[in-house]
Amino acid sequence: MTVSNKLKLNLANLAHRQFRDDEFWRVIPGWSNVSRAEFSDHMWQMKHSIKKVDQVKTILGDLCTDSFYQDMQKGQAKTPMNIRITPYIFALMDWSDPINCPMRKQFLPIGSQFLEDHPYYEADSLHEDVDSPVPTITHRYHDKVLFLPTTICPVYCSYCTRSRLIGGSTEAVEKDTYGVNQARMDVAFDYIRSHEEIEDVVISGGDAFMLTAKQFTFIGENLLNIPHIRRLRFATKGVAIYPQKVLTDHEWFNALNGVHKKARDMGKSMVIHTHFSSPKEITMFSKLAMDRLFAEGIIVRNQAVLQEGINDNINDMLLLIKQISYMNIQPYYVYIHDMVPGCEHFRTTIAESVALEKAVRGMTAGFNTPTFVCDAPGGGGKRHVASYEYYDQENGISVWTAPNVKPGEVFFYFDPIRKLSKEAQARWADKASREAMIAAAKKKAGF
Ligand code: SF4
Known part of the structure; x- marks a missing residue:
């Protein structure tokens, strides 16, 4: 299409x-x-x-x-x-x-479904491990850390950006999947405690829906008790793929709500970041789960991943945005797909994401319009999809900078080769020619 x-x-x-x-x-x-x-x-x-x-x-x-x-x-x-x-x-x-x-x-x-991986794919395309000062912590943005207490989820998504860690080894990939571990958590808490610039903790994984009630409370309360921590975000696909947990696991729900209420009492915040990517994931179960969370005043935001054949057309994307908004979920981000292994069939181009972003904007309230972002491979962080320094659309090469995250560094995102012209595909097939194209794009970007 x-x-x-x-x-x-x-x-x-x-x-x-x-x-x-x-x-x-x-x-x-x-x-x-x-x-x-x-x-x-x-x-x-x-x-x-x-x-x-x-x-x-x-x-x-x-x-x-x-x-x-x-x-x-x-x-x-x-x-x-x-x-x-x-x-x-x-x-x-x-x-x-x-x-x-x-x-x-x-x-x-x-x-x-599988296609050959892009020549510049990486298992850890966002360099979360490179930016990890201690196990389970990634510290990339000045005032924020990512904390991964577990690598287990209630579902395993074929497009997972952390496929190098999540969900156990497969025939194709060996992994060091881990569950919640007290010694690791102590090290993570010590790191956060000793870095006063950190105000924001994203607790992800893995999935917060796989934390027990006791673990949820332990993690939430320990982080809230660190004076400089102001905001907790529990990341979970659970609201989308396992709403029954919210509706019938009362002990767990009370633990979640307890952390939320403690945060409010302390003048801090605890929110949920969830992950609906298709309107087909939404049913009355989702609505009822959201009604329960909303009744307690718990804010839920959504981070979708743009994927070919799933949500890369205006009707599905708009239906997704409007339906989650209707359930009181704020559409926060739509990510262009990371360049990780086994996902080439899902990826779209920067041009497609910019076009979809333009088409969506103005269809509903601005605060319910997601920002389309490219998480710059190599650890540049999230950049608006139209904010590249230079884009060679013919060869599918975009050049990015991240002055507040990695000053002086240059990052590249590459469109899927199958979506390029036959001539461009031939240029990509030759190593010397693709290196020359990338060098030329970098030069045109002024670096
Ligand atoms: S829920 Fe998140 S961490 Fe778990 S498999 Fe899906 S994308 Fe990966």
Whole structure:
């Protein structure tokens, strides 16, 4: 599809006010007798999560064709991410067309989807490990740290930027996945305590939905008790893929709310950053979970990832933005996809992201309009997608700086080679020629 076709907008409906509330899971043969009460229970969701290809086949029965099963098997040899899918998300996949389903694409890898990685991909494309002064901490921005207490999530996303760590080793990638560990946390807290410039802590991973109530309280209270810490952000995809946790795990919800209330009492803030990327992830379960969080005054913001075939057209992107806004989630960022392994099929170009950003702007209130950003490979941090220093669109080379993050350094983002002209693809195939193109782009940018 061309960029212009993807920007044709259908404004005629108010689909964002409709939340599906049918028993959609009953179309899955293995769950045809599962009641609403069972499906709504967070324990049932965890217990019946999909973790193996054979489980997919058993649960789908005749809905799983032999060719799709073989494609899943082939995917296991290539994917950097293991399978872990809540029944909620699995049942929202379109099993009449799984190859093209945006939900399947995000969470269930198949062999036929993978493309060759870009020559300049990196397992740690954002250099989080390079900017890590102690284990579990990345300190890149002056007043903010990223804290990764766990590398376990309730689902594993095929597009994960931390695939080097998250969710255990696969046939293709060896990883040092870890769970919550007291000694590591003590080191992290000591680091934060001894750096008075830090005001903001993002607790990510991994996923905050996998912290127990006790761990949530321990982490939240210890950080809030550090005098210079003003803001906590718990990052989780849970609201999108496991809303049952908010609705039925009362002990955990009370722990979360307890940290929120303690923060308020101290004149500080605790918010949730979540991660809806497709409007197809949204149902009445999402709305009810958000109603519960909103009733307690807990602020939730969204960070989506721009992905081909999932949200790279104006109608899906606008529906996503309007529907999460309707649920009182603030659309905060849309990230252009990081240059990590196994994700070339998801990536879009800088030009496409700029065009989509322009198309979205003005469709709703400014505070509900996300900023489209490129997280500059090499650790430059998040930059607005149109703020590059120079963009050689023909060869897909953009040049970036980050004066407040890494003064004096120059960063590059590269568009997917498959989206370039045949001539440009030929230039990329030759090492000397691509190095010359990059040097020329850098020079044109004035460096
Ligand atoms: S929830 Fe976040 S950290 Fe976990 S697999 Fe998905 S993108 Fe990665």
